[in-house]
Amino acid sequence: MSSPAAKRLEGKTILITGASSGIGRSTAFEFARTCPNNLRLILTARRIEILEKIAVEIHTELGEGVKVFPVQLDVSKPDQVRGLVNALPEEWREIDILVNNAGLARGVSRAPNISEDDMTTMFATNVTGLINMTQAILPIFLERPDGGRGDIINIGSGAGREAYPGGGVYCATKAAVRSFSDSLRKELIATRIRVIEIDPGQVETEFSVIRYYGDKNKADAVYAGVQPLAAEDIAEIVVFTASRRENVVVADTLVYPSHQAGATALHRKS
Numbered sequence: 001m002s003s004p005a006a007k008r009l010e011g012k013t014i015l016i017t018g019a020s021s022g023i024g025r026s027t028a029f030e031f032a033r034t035c036p037n038n039l040r041l042i043l044t045a046r047r048i049e050i051l052e053k054i055a056v057e058i059h060t061e062l063g064e065g066v067k068v069f070p071v072q073l074d075v076s077k078p079d080q081v082r083g084l085v086n087a088l089p090e091e092w093r094e095i096d097i098l099v100n101n102a103g104l105a106r107g108v109s110r111a112p113n114i115s116e117d118d119m120t121t122m123f124a125t126n127v128t129g130l131i132n133m134t135q136a137i138l139p140i141f142l143e144r145p146d147g148g149r150g151d152i153i154n155i156g157s158g159a160g161r162e163a164y165p166g167g168g169v170y171c172a173t174k175a176a177v178r179s180f181s182d183s184l185r186k187e188l189i190a191t192r193i194r195v196i197e198i199d200p201g202q203v204e205t206e207f208s209v210i211r212y213y214g215d216k217n218k219a220d221a222v223y224a225g226v227q228p229l230a231a232e233d234i235a236e237i238v239v240f241t242a243s244r245r246e247n248v249v250v251a252d253t254l255v256y257p258s259h260q261a262g263a264t265a266l267h268r269k270s
């Protein structure tokens with residue numbers, strides 16, 4: 001017998017950005033495991049070969065009930081985002097849930113030493129990438145009855161609520177995501193479209209390796225003496241929010257590991 005969550009997700013098409021790693025990858029598995037009988041997953045990221053492996057892993061674990069369509073997509077490239085929906089086969093275009101997860105931090109430099117390249121990459125991915133994705137998918141939602149139907153799930157960050165030294169640009173991008181989510185929720189108030197923001201604290205993924213330009217030692221030091229969240233913890237929350245009754249909007253969620261109570265309020269075991 002399927003669970004209430006599975007019943008609510010059945011038949012849906014879900015598009016996840018940044019599905020090749022960390023939270024996005026785990027979210028793909030969590031949706032598939034929660035609703036293994038009738039689901040379509042469009043998995044997008046730049047590393048298509050990883051997405052293709054994930055598709056095989058999902059099929060091996062869960063069979064043919066979950067259909068997976070991997071798509072190479074760089075959200076920081078507006079022309080790629082603009083062309084995305086028309087490039088999908090017809091039967092994949094009726095998207096019901098958009099998980100805007102792709103994002104990154106580059107560096108921990110403080111002003112005036114922040115590289116222009118890092119700044120541009122973070123804004124183009126985390127902010128304009130997310131907004132362009134939303135604008136590409138929203139028309140599909142707005143075509144539906146009652147003014148429109150669908151879920152937009154934005155992965156923000158605790159960094160968008162509380163800025164910290166060395167995070168000026170990353171924190172600013174995530175504060176922008178938060179403002180955009182809040183505005184969009186109000187703009188869509190007369191519809192059945194849910195705008196859901198989930199703001200994680202520390203999660204151990206490839207995030208810190210990317211932030212430190214591949215320096216694994218520096219990335220590991222971020223998690224020394226603490227027990228960060230796992231990508232699965234956030235994936236469970238994403239799927240929880242998407243599988244509530246249609247009238248329930250989990251609008252805004254801040255998720256910390258137990259040792260964390262703020263951007264710099266961390267308890268480390270010595």
Ligand SMILES: NC(=O)c1ccc[n+]([C@@H]2O[C@H](COP(=O)([O-])OP(=O)(O)OC[C@H]3O[C@@H](n4cnc5c(N)ncnc54)[C@H](OP(=O)(O)O)[C@@H]3O)[C@@H](O)[C@H]2O)c1
Pocket residue numbers: 017018019020021022023024044045046047048073074075076101102103104105125155156157158199200201202203204205206207208210231
């Ligand atoms: N880890 C944390 O502590 C933490 C905390 C709060 C919020 N977050 C947020 O959670 C989200 C996921 O991060 P994560 O922790 O799971 O990190 P991750 O393991 O590094 O995953 C990031 C994902 O984003 C994708 N991505 C990056 N740039 C992209 C682009 N231009 N176009 C398309 N996809 C792109 C990557 O795929 P490709 O490289 O294959 O493109 C990858 O799949 C991000 O928005 C991040 O800001 C993370």
